[in-house]
Amino acid sequence: MERTYHPCHFCGGQVVEQRVTMDYRWGDELLAVIRNVPAGVCQTCGEQYLKSEVVRELERAAHAHEAPSEVLQVPVRELKVA
Numbered sequence: 636m637e638r639t640y641h642p643c644h645f646c647g648g649q650v651v652e653q654r655v656t657m658d659y660r661w662g663d664e665l666l667a668v669i670r671n672v673p674a675g676v677c678q679t680c681g682e683q684y685l686k687s688e689v690v691r692e693l694e695r696a697a698h699a700h701e702a703p704s705e706v707l708q709v710p711v712r713e714l715k716v717a
């Protein structure tokens with residue numbers, strides 16, 4: 636199924652579907668990193684747009700019970716800017 640996207644809400648740029656990697660968060664908590672997400676990406680400013688069916692699938696994937704394809708361990712650092 637081909638998804639079409641409106642021009643970018645912010646800059647009017649052309650929005651083209653690409654496969655991206657997204658952080659799935661609940662508040663500050665990083666729940667999952669989801670790869671291969673079809674998103675409309677503005678070719679000018681980089682803003683990303685998701686179709687509602689993709690958001691539903693993202694939520695399903697983030698809470699899935701099957702073993703993840705990979706588990707990442709990432710450093711968490713504090714920014715020391717006043």
Ligand SMILES: [Zn+2]
Pocket residue numbers: 643644645646647648677678679680681682
């Ligand atoms: Zn844009």
